[in-house]
Amino acid sequence: MKESTRAVVMLVVVAIVCVVTYYFFFRPFMREQPKVRDVINANSTWSVTEQEYDMQGPLAAQTYRLTNDNGKTKYFFAATNRAGTVTKEFEVPLIGPEGTFLFEELRADGIWELDDRPVRPHPRDEYIIEIDQTLGDEGGTHSFGFSDPEFWATTHAQEFQLKGGAPSANTSTYGVAGRVLMEPRYLQIVKAIEAFGPPTILATEAKIRQQLAETAKHPIQPR
Numbered sequence: 001m002k003e004s005t006r007a008v009v010m011l012v013v014v015a016i017v018c019v020v021t022y023y024f025f026f027r028p029f030m031r032e033q034p035k036v037r038d039v040i041n042a043n044s045t046w047s048v049t050e051q052e053y054d055m056q057g058p059l060a061a062q063t064y065r066l067t068n069d070n071g072k073t074k075y076f077f078a079a080t081n082r083a084g085t086v087t088k089e090f091e092v093p094l095i096g097p098e099g100t101f102l103f104e105e106l107r108a109d110g111i112w113e114l115d116d117r118p119v120r121p122h123p124r125d126e127y128i129i130e131i132d133q134t135l136g137d138e139g140g141t142h143s144f145g146f147s148d149p150e151f152w153a154t155t156h157a158q159e160f161q162l163k164g165g166a167p168s169a170n171t172s173t174y175g176v177a178g179r180v181l182m183e184p185r186y187l188q189i190v191k192a193i194e195a196f197g198p199p200t201i202l203a204t205e206a207k208i209r210q211q212l213a214e215t216a217k218h219p220i221q222p223r
Contacts, residue, residue, distance in 0.1 A: 043070065043134060043135070043136060044068075044070055044071075044134065044135050044136075045067070045068060045069050045070065045132075045133070045134045045139075046067070046068050046103060046131070046132065046133040046134070047065065047066065047067040047068070047130075047131070047132055047133075048065070048066045048102075048103060048106060048111070048129075048130070048131050048193065049063070049064070049065040049066075049129070049130045049131075050063070050064040050065075050127060050128075050129055050189075050190065050193045050194070051063050051127065051128040051129075051130075052064075052125060052126075052127055052190075053125065053126040053127070054124075054125050055122075055123055055124055055125060055126070056124065057082070058081060058082050058209075058212055058213040058215075059079055059080065059081060059082065059209060059212055059213075060080045060081065060082050060083075060084055061079065061080045062077070062078070062079045062080075063076070063077065063078040063079075063089075064076075064077055064193050064194060064196075065077075066099055066102065066103070066193075066196065068099060068100070068103070072093070073093065073094040073095075073099040073100075074091055074092065074093050074094065075091065075092055075094055075099070075196075075197060075201060076089070076090070076091040077089060077090055077091075077201070077204075077205055077208070079205075079208050079209060079212055080212070081212040081213075081215045083215070085215070086212060086215050088208045088211060088212060089208075090204060090208075092201065098196075098197075098198075102192060102193075102196050105192055106131070106189055106192060106193070109185050109188045109189050109192065110185045110189075111129065111131050111142070111189055112131065112140075112142050114129075114144050114183075114185060114186065114189075115144050116144050116145050116146065117144075117145070117146035117147070117152060117183075117186065119145075119146075119147045120147050120148050120151060123147035123148050124147070124148055124150075125147065125148065125149075126145065126146070126147040127145065127146055127147070127149065127186075127190060128143065128144075128145045129143060129144055129145075129189060130142070130143040131143070146186050149186040149187035149190050150187060152181070152182065152183045152184070152186050152187065153182070153183070153184040153186065153187040153188075154182070155181055155182050156182065157180075157181045157182075158179070158180055158181060159179050159180075159181055
C-alpha cells in the first residue's frame, strides 16, 4: 500500500472514530450534563430532632438535634431541670461523615415509617421524633410520638380485634388475634440519637445534666 493511500485510510478511520465518539458518547454526555449539574448544585438539607420529656429524675426535658445544610453539619443539645427554672444548651459544628452515618442508620431503623404509639399509663418518659429532608424542590417531613420505648421493645402483648353482630340472644362477641405490639425500633432510634457524638460532646452533655441535677437538689437517676 502506498504511503498516500495509507494516510487516507488513517484519516478515514480517525474520522469514523470521531463521529462514533461524538454520537454515542460526547453528545449524550452533553445532553445529560445540565441534569447532573442541577443535581450536584441542588439545595440539600436534612435534620433529625428528638424531644424527650422525663416524668421523674432531675431533668424535665432534653432536646437532641442534628442538622445538615448543604454539607455543613451542626449538633444541638438542650436540657431543662425538673423545676423548669434552668435550661442549658450548646450547639457545635461537626466535621466528618459521622452525622451522615447516623442519618442513614436512622433511615434503616425505620424513622420514616414509624407512627405514633399510645402513651402508656404512668409513663416513665415520652418522646417526639421529627425528621425532614429536602433535595432541590422536593422534600418531606415526618414526626411521631411514643412513650416508654423499653416497653415496646420487650413486650409480648398482642392487639386483639373484637368482632360481633348486632346484640341478640344468638350472637356473641369474640376476639381474633391481631398484630404483635413488640417494636424494638423505637428504642433503637432513641439509643442511636442519644449515643451520638464524639467524647467531647458526650462529656458536655453529662456536665450539663450534672449541673441541672444540682439545681434540682437530688442526684441524677440512672438511665
